[in-house]
Amino acid sequence: MNKTKTKKARRxxxxxxSAKPGRTEKSVARREAIxxxxxxxxxxxxxxxxRLDDVARRAGxxxxxxxxxxxxxxxxxxxxxxxxxxxxxAMIEAAGKTDMPLRAVFDHLAGAFVREVLGTQRKDIVRxxxxxxxxxxxxxxxxxxxxxxxxxxxxxxxxxxAIDRGEIVDDxxxxxxxxxxxxxxxxxxxxxxxxxxxxxxxxxxxxAHFNLVFNAIERRPS
Amino acid sequence: MNKTKTKKARRxxxxxxSAKPGRTEKSVARREAIxxxxxxxxxxxxxxxxRLDDVARRAGxxxxxxxxxxxxxxxxxxxxxxxxxxxxxAMIEAAGKTDMPLRAVFDHLAGAFVREVLGTQRKDIVRxxxxxxxxxxxxxxxxxxxxxxxxxxxxxxxxxxAIDRGEIVDDxxxxxxxxxxxxxxxxxxxxxxxxxxxxxxxxxxxxAHFNLVFNAIERRPS
Amino acid sequence: MNKTKTKKARRxxxxxxSAKPGRTEKSVARREAIxxxxxxxxxxxxxxxxRLDDVARRAGxxxxxxxxxxxxxxxxxxxxxxxxxxxxxAMIEAAGKTDMPLRAVFDHLAGAFVREVLGTQRKDIVRxxxxxxxxxxxxxxxxxxxxxxxxxxxxxxxxxxAIDRGEIVDDxxxxxxxxxxxxxxxxxxxxxxxxxxxxxxxxxxxxAHFNLVFNAIERRPS
Amino acid sequence: MNKTKTKKARRxxxxxxSAKPGRTEKSVARREAIxxxxxxxxxxxxxxxxRLDDVARRAGxxxxxxxxxxxxxxxxxxxxxxxxxxxxxAMIEAAGKTDMPLRAVFDHLAGAFVREVLGTQRKDIVRxxxxxxxxxxxxxxxxxxxxxxxxxxxxxxxxxxAIDRGEIVDDxxxxxxxxxxxxxxxxxxxxxxxxxxxxxxxxxxxxAHFNLVFNAIERRPS
DNA sequence: CATGAATGAGAATTCATTCAT
DNA sequence: CATGAATGAATTCTCATTCAT
Numbered sequence: 001m002n003k004t005k006t007k008k009a010r011r012x013x014x015x016x017x018s019a020k021p022g023r024t025e026k027s028v029a030r031r032e033a034i035x036x037x038x039x040x041x042x043x044x045x046x047x048x049x050x051r052l053d054d055v056a057r058r059a060g061x062x063x064x065x066x067x068x069x070x071x072x073x074x075x076x077x078x079x080x081x082x083x084x085x086x087x088x089x090a091m092i093e094a095a096g097k098t099d100m101p102l103r104a105v106f107d108h109l110a111g112a113f114v115r116e117v118l119g120t121q122r123k124d125i126v127r128x129x130x131x132x133x134x135x136x137x138x139x140x141x142x143x144x145x146x147x148x149x150x151x152x153x154x155x156x157x158x159x160x161x162a163i164d165r166g167e168i169v170d171d172x173x174x175x176x177x178x179x180x181x182x183x184x185x186x187x188x189x190x191x192x193x194x195x196x197x198x199x200x201x202x203x204x205x206x207x208a209h210f211n212l213v214f215n216a217i218e219r220r221p222s
Numbered sequence: 223m224n225k226t227k228t229k230k231a232r233r234x235x236x237x238x239x240s241a242k243p244g245r246t247e248k249s250v251a252r253r254e255a256i257x258x259x260x261x262x263x264x265x266x267x268x269x270x271x272x273r274l275d276d277v278a279r280r281a282g283x284x285x286x287x288x289x290x291x292x293x294x295x296x297x298x299x300x301x302x303x304x305x306x307x308x309x310x311x312a313m314i315e316a317a318g319k320t321d322m323p324l325r326a327v328f329d330h331l332a333g334a335f336v337r338e339v340l341g342t343q344r345k346d347i348v349r350x351x352x353x354x355x356x357x358x359x360x361x362x363x364x365x366x367x368x369x370x371x372x373x374x375x376x377x378x379x380x381x382x383x384a385i386d387r388g389e390i391v392d393d394x395x396x397x398x399x400x401x402x403x404x405x406x407x408x409x410x411x412x413x414x415x416x417x418x419x420x421x422x423x424x425x426x427x428x429x430a431h432f433n434l435v436f437n438a439i440e441r442r443p444s
Numbered sequence: 445m446n447k448t449k450t451k452k453a454r455r456x457x458x459x460x461x462s463a464k465p466g467r468t469e470k471s472v473a474r475r476e477a478i479x480x481x482x483x484x485x486x487x488x489x490x491x492x493x494x495r496l497d498d499v500a501r502r503a504g505x506x507x508x509x510x511x512x513x514x515x516x517x518x519x520x521x522x523x524x525x526x527x528x529x530x531x532x533x534a535m536i537e538a539a540g541k542t543d544m545p546l547r548a549v550f551d552h553l554a555g556a557f558v559r560e561v562l563g564t565q566r567k568d569i570v571r572x573x574x575x576x577x578x579x580x581x582x583x584x585x586x587x588x589x590x591x592x593x594x595x596x597x598x599x600x601x602x603x604x605x606a607i608d609r610g611e612i613v614d615d616x617x618x619x620x621x622x623x624x625x626x627x628x629x630x631x632x633x634x635x636x637x638x639x640x641x642x643x644x645x646x647x648x649x650x651x652a653h654f655n656l657v658f659n660a661i662e663r664r665p666s
Numbered sequence: 667m668n669k670t671k672t673k674k675a676r677r678x679x680x681x682x683x684s685a686k687p688g689r690t691e692k693s694v695a696r697r698e699a700i701x702x703x704x705x706x707x708x709x710x711x712x713x714x715x716x717r718l719d720d721v722a723r724r725a726g727x728x729x730x731x732x733x734x735x736x737x738x739x740x741x742x743x744x745x746x747x748x749x750x751x752x753x754x755x756a757m758i759e760a761a762g763k764t765d766m767p768l769r770a771v772f773d774h775l776a777g778a779f780v781r782e783v784l785g786t787q788r789k790d791i792v793r794x795x796x797x798x799x800x801x802x803x804x805x806x807x808x809x810x811x812x813x814x815x816x817x818x819x820x821x822x823x824x825x826x827x828a829i830d831r832g833e834i835v836d837d838x839x840x841x842x843x844x845x846x847x848x849x850x851x852x853x854x855x856x857x858x859x860x861x862x863x864x865x866x867x868x869x870x871x872x873x874a875h876f877n878l879v880f881n882a883i884e885r886r887p888s
Numbered sequence: 889c890a891t892g893a894a895t896g897a898g899a900a901t902t903c904a905t906t907c908a909t
Numbered sequence: 910c911a912t913g914a915a916t917g918a919a920t921t922c923t924c925a926t927t928c929a930t
Binding site: 455456488489513571573574576577588592596614616630633637638642644648649652655656657658659 | 883
């Protein structure tokens with residue numbers, strides 16, 4: 001008689017909607033406070049390690065309040081990732097539509113990355129994705145669709161245009177757009193793990209990388 | 223921050239010595255079995271998510287036996303990382319002492335990386351470090367001293383020799399040795415998160431990267 | 445992204461077997477202690493109202509120990525019902541196979557019921573079934589198959605034989621075997637709810653009921 | 667026993683008066699809506715299992731509104747039972763005052779029971795009393811005074827009159843009036859637990875029961 | 889009166905760690 | 910050395926009740 005069920009599947013009708021509930025300023029503010037607190041805690045301890053108790057305390061709300069805004073811990077985590085990603089995705093989309101020279105676009109994106117990601121808590125979100133997405137396949141797919149897939153499609157478009165315009169003579173970046181962002185990944189990881197042992201000037205590294213790459217692929221004046 | 227570190231300080235009396243205990247064959251075999259099982263479980267669920275119960279079951283030993291070989295869960299985790307790292311460190315040391323042309327050394331290391339890391343469970347160890355090391359500063363430092371510090375020192379030595387020999391004309395890699403391994407990091411991350419959505423030919427990517435880099439820095443025959 | 449799932453479905457591999465785990469005397473004794481404590485608590489507060497904390501305390505074990513023997517609260521509840529029912533089912537089966545006069549069989553069963561059910565904690569189990577089975581359809585079906593279905597089949601067999609033998613001249617009990625046990629149900633309910641306000645001599649009531657019934661259906665010597 | 671009654675005594679300040687509040691039509695309607703919703707929820711999940719959230723939703727009021735009409739969950743429960751019982755008590759009182767033949771009275775009551783209880787949600791109230799009254803001694807006593815005590819007094823009066831009039835020759839029902847309603851109890855229980863496995867024609871069963879009983883006790887024309 | 893967001897005391901369940909056998 | 914039953918602190922999630930609007 002039901003020996004093998006995995007879990008109780010406790011009651012839970014009429015889901016707490018998860019997304020934006022009330023509309024009051026207070027309500028929105030609380031939601032933001034919870035997300036901010038969650039970012040700190042998840043970043044510091046990972047998904048499993050973070051305690052909702054601490055999130056609540058840090059957000060200045062009662063434990064139960066979290067559940068008025070997010071169905072459960074996992075939902076809170078995913079909403080956190082999502083809401084942080086949205087503006088980044090917008091930035092990527094915008095970058096793909098420009099007609100500036102390739103090098104200029106990358107320089108601009110590198111600056112934005114250093115300023116808007118590395119320089120803010122958004123880098124923690126990136127780290128969280130690196131650390132946890134594997135255990136949340138839905139999240140991994142969402143992230144894949146929103147970020148690398150779009151970003152690489154944009155890069156490919158830009159590279160093709162640059163070739164067509166004669167700016168560059170090599171299509172390596174078309175086939176491996178990963179190569180252009182690889183140092184950014186290094187920067188995030190380094191910042192999280194080794195910064196206290198050795199500083200890394202991420203912006204300089206990114207610039208050096210672009211120099212190498214464009215030195216290799218730019219049309220050289222004979 | 224880090225206000226409420228209640229957790230990690232539970233009971234912990236008379237520590238069972240931790241390191242390599244007896245010398246019996248059986249004992250050593252058990253230790254290996256536990257480490258192998260731990261790798262699987264930690265890789266699949268992360269440090270917090272893994273259960274020693276599952277490690278024991280997978281290793282075919284009783285739960286208590288784990289404690290005969292490792293002081294606690296954290297020690298098991300760190301020993302796992304350490305023991306996996308040892309041969310990699312040796313490889314790095316060896317690579318730094320060669321006199322082969324720089325390009326040849328990197329090609330060789332890339333092959334070794336694809337074969338010995340990406341193609342084995344060692345990639346899971348790398349991922350675990352990326353994911354968890356932040357919460358284990360001791361581990362992060364150990365890893366930093368053993369791997370990137372040594373590896374980058376080796377790279378710097380090789381680069382200097384290559385410049386001295388006139389093989390290359392650019393010292394970017396001396397200042398940012400990270401740039402040469404960045405795509406390897408991408409490969410590990412991609413493999414863990416996105417492989418099911420889009421395959422990535424890591425070896426081809428690494429080769430393409432070297433082509434770009436060396437095209438940029440090699441002395442060009444006038 | 446998975447907005448509508450009902451519950452976390454937390455990990456739970458390799459079910460804790462639920463039934464008899466170890467084989468030690470101690471283990472069996474603990475299991476019994478837990479079941480006994482559970483009976484008290486469930487009987488006093490119902491399924492939802494009972495707290496496993498109290499069950500553990502009453503059984504003299506730690507909270508976690510309960511989970512070594514029973515997958516969860518529901519399983520504990522159902523095993524409790526089941527293990528109590530088993531001997532009752534056996535009794536019913538035996539009663540159906542006799543060749544005694546119908547009246548004698550019922551007299552015997554009534555005695556057994558008063559002695560073995562009303563006079564023991566088994567009456568609490570009956571009450572629990574009345575109270576809770578509706579919320580555990582699996583349990584309700586199990587109970588139905590084991591008790592009323594068998595019991596009424598037995599009654600019908602006995603009634604038919606009694607008619608064939610000319611003991612009784614009426615087949616009402618064949619069509620409504622419920623009528624013969626109805627007062628027993630009243631006795632259980634009364635005992636639970638009203639005994640403190642007015643005592644009910646259950647045995648006398650059952651006897652009076654049989655007198656009525658047999659007075660109505662027995663072949664009357666013209 | 668009952669060592670650890672921690673539960674039922676949480677906060678409870680400035681009680682909101684409990685009983686019938688305002689007099690507005692709206693107010694009365696709301697109260698009725700809440701009671702109706704409460705019946706559904708308590709019947710489906712029991713006292714502990716029912717959630718006031720669901721009651722409020724079903725009644726179309728806010729959660730706080732319940733507390734404007736009922737002091738707390740327990741009060742709501744008891745008022746529900748009480749208000750449902752009132753008309754039943756009236757029916758019993760009326761039945762006790764008739765001068766119809768005993769058999770006719772019972773036939774009439776059986777019809778009323780099938781129509782007004784079994785055929786309506788009132789049967790759920792009966793079930794709730796069977797299930798929960800034990801945990802609410804006040805409720806049990808109230809119910810005892812209002813229903814069985816009165817009903818059995820009425821039955822005894824009717825029986826005595828029937829004997830005096832020479833309708834029946836046996837006083838069993840005087841001593842055990844429970845015997846006359848026992849099948850009704852069976853009908854309620856069966857309906858709740860086993861109806862899906864086997865239908866029970868309650869009315870036919872009650873009639874068959876009366877036939878048996880009156881066949882046994884009616885003065886037989888010599 | 890009505891609302892429903894907020895609260896926080898629980899309650900079920902998990903799992904690292906211990907220890908008697 | 911090995912075992913695995915037992916422990917109990919910790920953690921997530923629930924829901925009766927309150928109270929500011």
